[in-house]
Amino acid sequence: MLSEKPWRLEPMARLVMSVLLCLFVGSLILTAVQYFSTGGRMTWKFLLLAVIAAGLIWVAWVLVQKPWRLEDFRRRIISLLVIFYASMLLGALALNKAGADFRLNPTVHTLIGTLSFQGTALILIWRFLREHEVSWAGAFGFSNQRLHAVLIGITAACFFLPVAWGLGKVSEVALHFTRLGLKPEDQIPVQAFRHASGWPDLLALGVVTILLVPAAEEMLFRGILYPAIKQTGFPRVAFWGTSLLFAGIHMDRFKFVPLFALAVILTILYEKTNNLLASITAHATFNAMNLVVLMEQLAQ
DSSP, rough: OOOOOOOOHHHHHHHHHHHHHHHHHHHHHHHHHHHHTTTTOHHHHHHHHHHHHHHHHHHHHHHHSOOGGGHHHHHHHHHHHHHHHHHHHHHHHHHHHHOOOOOOHHHHHHHHHIIIIIHHHHHHHHHHHHTOOOOHHHHHTTTTTTHHHHHHHHHHHHHHHHHHHHHHHHHHHHHHHHOOOOOOOOOOHHHHTTTOSSHHHHHHHHHHIIHHHHHHHHHHHHIIHHHHHHHHTTTHHHHHHHHHHHHTTTOTTTTHHHHHHHHHHHHHHHHHHHHHHHHHHHHHHHHHHHHHHHHHHOOO
16 A cells, blocks of 8 residues: 655645746747747847746746745735736737747657656656655655566556557547547657657657656656645545546547546556556556557658
8 A cells, every 4th residue: 555655735835836837937938949940030029028928937936935824825826826827928929929930840849848847847856855855765665666566567558558549549439420520639749759850859759758757747646646635535536636637738638538547557556566666667668668659650
């Protein structure tokens, strides 16, 4: 069974909101890079709106890092929401004034998006663990029967992969026959692999897909969020809620069901082994096998 974790509410709230802010900053950086790489002009209106938007994000960051007290929790949340949405509005206005015409580069999109989310998440998790005065091994059970956890993770991924493919096909058929007229589209990372210009791009994409993404997502969703919610007395909310959130952040309606099923499997692995290596290994193996299949398809 999963051991109790020492996660406190205030650092938890700070971690989650910091990750969200970094994710939004990454989207702003991505937009700016793509805009200027396609010949965008630095107009004074664009620059003014962009500077104000960045300033608001900085104010939100400062508010998040300050100590949180129960009596001013509601006021702090409202202030953050106002600042966050104001910065999003100003960013959109900046793009409108600039008249940007984007031609998305999937590789750039994937790398910047991954580093701003999973990359910064690892750094913030490191700070989160320092605040709790606990090591990585102590926090996630890395020293508990390591080889056993790794082997279970690999085995679970191998058995689940065909199930995930089947669930994906069923989702595609179900959505195809709805009145929404939806058609499956490749996720941005898949597009990045399809349009990679050479081995350096493929190597960078492979590293983030197989190593960075599984480690960061498992530590955040299974290692921190799941036990924290469970310990508040809501184990079912923790189990199903974090699984739904994990599937939802990938923003792919056609892969939602298999991703949700994957999250359920990963949570069970962590719960039964008390070692997050089982979930990380299963996640990494799952990504690696899908990547091998994709590369074989591209080679044909």
